[in-house]
Every structure is written in C-alpha cells, then in structure tokens.
Amino acid sequence: MSDLAGAMTDAAAAVDKQIDRLLQMPDGPERRVYEAMRYSSLGTGKRLRPFLVMQSSRLFAVAESCALRAATAVEMVHCYSLIHDDLPAMDDSDLRRGQPSCHVKFDEATAILAGDGLLTRAFGVLAAEHTHSDPAVRSELVQALAEAAGPRGMVGGQMIDLIAETTPLDIGAITRLQRMKTGDILAFSAQAGAILGKAPAPLRDALRGYGHDLGLAFQIADDLLDVEGTEAEVGKSVGRDVAAGKATFVSILGVERARSQARLLADQAIAHLVHFDGKADLLRAVARFVVERRS
C-alpha cells in the first residue's frame, strides 16, 4: 500500500470510530433515526474531507483528538448532503457507496430526518469544548462550515444543479455550481487545520485555494467516472447525467480535454502548497489521487 493509501485508510478508520462514539444509540423509539444516521455515515466512503482536515491539521501541529472531531463533523455534513441529494424529489438515486440509499433502506421520512440529524449534530460537535480549548476557534469553525454548507455554498450549489436539469448551463455556470456544491466544503476541510492551528491568513488562504482547485479537479473526475465507470466500480448509479442530457464538464469539454483540465487543476492545487515542506506531501499526493481514481 502506498503512503497515501495507508494514511487514508488510517484516517477513515479513526473517523469511523469517532462517528460511532458520537452517534451512540438511545433506548427510545427515536433509535430509528440513529440507525439511519449510522447506516449512512459508518463504514464506507473514501473519507476525503476528513483526510484533508487531518492532513492540514498536521501542518500546524494541531492535537489529533481536536483534528479528528473537526474531521468527523465535516464528514457528517457530507453524509447528510448525500442522504438528501439521493431522495426521490432530488436526484432520486437508489444506490450510494454500493449500498441501497438511506431512503431505500429505511423510508423517505426517516432519511430526511437522518440528514437533518447529522447536519445538526455536526455543528454541536464543532462547538463542544473537546474540539478546541479556545472558543474563538470553535466559533470560527462553526461559522466557516455554515458558510460552506449553506445557501451560499453547498445548498445553493445543489439548488443550481437541480435547475440545470431543465436549463442548460455554460462552462462558467457549471464551474460556479461545482465550486459551491463540492468546492466550498473541500476548501473548508483543507482550511480547517489552519483554523484549528490559528495559522496566519496567507497560509489559510493557500489551503483554501488548494481545496477549491482540488474540488474542481475532483468534480471533473466524477463526471468522467459517470461516463466511463461501471456501477460496480463507482458504487453509485452511473450514466445518469448523459441519460438526462445534462451539461457537465465532460459533455462540454469532451473526455480528453476534461481529463487534461482535471490534471491541470491538480497541479494548480499543489502549487498552492509551495510554502509547506514535506509535511504537505500527502496533500500533494491526494491531489493526484482524486483525478486518477477509479471510484
């Protein structure tokens, strides 16, 4: 296993343990919503966002227990967004990470509540004392995550994505959409270590820039997988964008140009890390990984 694969596996296992700890099941009938939250957040996924939080935290010698809580909060927000995006009224996807989507496994109402529960819990985790001894840091994390996940970020991006099903977007509009829908949370994740470590603004901005470029590279790779991957490899429905006649980076640029654009963005992401030494090597490696991945 490469250093990157090993580190990603380790981070994923640590996040899994932490989610398990933070979502302990109660005895009452509300247990069902916990089952759904756990189903959709435990045991699967690349855990890319938590990995970025953990790695950016290493740059500033942030205590691992603090980094891990912030990483877990981001992953909870990511999992909530997948649950809601998969709903019949949204993208109507039955398959997620190789398993039935939350609303298929449980039911729509439970899935809506499980998403709501994960989102709410994530902010509670960030704001709790264990996440950082300095409440200013905790407040900043909450504020930055709310900005990235909210209507100016992820929620707004998903809104535009739904509109894009009936209104054709040009490349500029698609870039903006993806920046909001995926990029802002990845940028938050890459920046989280700098917030936790109270790093100076230029270093925060560098990590933010890295996250944004990485996010766009990641999304183009996702579009390529939707065209070239198989359901078994990717673990979710593929070919949906083409079937829907939806404009994507690939439909506009074509496969070859999209691929070279993704690689360019990965280079650009790495270029933001110029101020960091070898400690940032795994952040560099993951930028390569997101464009070359097969799932």
Next chain:
Amino acid sequence: MSDLAGAMTDAAAAVDKQIDRLLQMPDGPERRVYEAMRYSSLGTGKRLRPFLVMQSSRLFAVAESCALRAATAVEMVHCYSLIHDDLPAMDDSDLRRGQPSCHVKFDEATAILAGDGLLTRAFGVLAAEHTHSDPAVRSELVQALAEAAGPRGMVGGQMIDLIAETTPLDIGAITRLQRMKTGDILAFSAQAGAILGKAPAPLRDALRGYGHDLGLAFQIADDLLDVEGTEAEVGKSVGRDVAAGKATFVSILGVERARSQARLLADQAIAHLVHFDGKADLLRAVARFVVERRS
C-alpha cells in the same frame, strides 16, 4: 392591545426585519432557494420562540442587537422544521400559517433545500461575532441549540411522532415525544437570554424549566385546537390527528382534563420565575396566552 400583544407584535416585526437582512437574495440561479427560505420565514407566525429569547435576554440586560440575532436563529430553525415536517413523506400538510406549504408553493426538492439552508444559516448566525463579543457564549449557544434541535431533541421527537402513526403511545411516551419535539427548542429559547447574559446556573435552570413546562402546555393547546379549531382560525390543517386515529393528549385525557392540564402546566411554568421581578411579567403573561390562544 395588551402589553403582551404589543410586545409580541414588536418582537415579530424586529425578527422579520432581521430575517430579511440575513437572507439577502443573491443574483445567481440559487436565488430560488432563497425565495423559498424567505417565503417560509418572513411575515407570518406568532414568533413565540424569538419572543422568549428577547424576553429572557431582558432579564439580564443583554444588548438588544445580540438578543435579536439569537432570536432570529431560533426562528430559522423553527421554520426549517415546519418546512420539513410538512413534506409529503412526513406529515403531508398542504397548508401552513394560512398559506400553501413550501413544497406546494415551490416543489419538494426546493423545500428540502430551503429547510437545509435555514438550519445551516441559523448556526452561522449564532457563531458570528455580531451575536456576542465573547466567543464562549457563541459556542455555548451553538451547542445548546444543536442539542435541542438534534436527534436527542426535535429531530428525535419528529421521528417518534412518525412512529406514533402506526404504534400507539401511552401518556408517558407522548409527553416524552412532545418534550423532545417542541419542548427542547422552547426551553432553549427561554434559556438563551441567560446564556447571552452569562447568568448563574440556577437562573438558567429556572428558565429552562419554565420553557419545558410552557412547551408542554403549548402542545396540549395545539392538540385542543386540532380538535376544536377551524382551519381558517388556526391557519393549518385541523382534525388530522383524530382522522389518523393518532394518540394525543386530548384523545387520552379528553378535552376537559387536557385543558385543565394545560392550565396547570402554565402555572407550573410561571412558578419557575419566582426569582425574577416584574421584568419577567411578559414571560408570565405569555404562559397564560399559549393555553388560551385560538390559533
């Protein structure tokens, strides 16, 4: 107009202005989710939760601008919960506050996103510097609201409420359900002023107790309105619980005992305020109001 009615109207107007300010519409196509968020949060509603935040803040001489931001955040969370509860997969209500529900006015996907957006934005508002100069206070607000709104509170309560449609609950289980679904947020609202004012623990606990009893009284009154009110008065669908054969305080206790129980709880709520002088008179008055209201 009574002092209470006047104060509630003033608070509602101030909250409205604040929501308008916090949900300024962008130019991009994500504007649609803002339209839905604004539709479901502006201009209507009793604004009971913000009123509790404002009044409890007065007890500790909290700056009004701070109290208003916290009040608005709580109302955003309340409005998100109404949007999601009304969805076809949940309570399937077409009418809310005398208007078409969000998913009827827009569509289901937009309504889901509008709820997500309001919830996320609420935490961002609480965590922002304008809400309080002390970040420890902001973190505490975020943590307490996440607890009250999350799977141990409101989200868990709504889960149990859905289960109650097919599994009969006894009076103890209904009390627990309503405590989670409505009581925890009302208790947070009543306690918010004490958090903002850094009040000693016994005073916080008193306000928390007040909010919990008020919440239960409020819910019993709601059940009574579902039986006795008309749609035009109440502004939402009525008679639904009876039609669904769902156990409520009224179906178990009967109308008369339910009404006297609500009044008892209002007395009990007021009894928690014994340590406060005339400044708490509007909190006392609102406890009477929630059980006697006709909408």
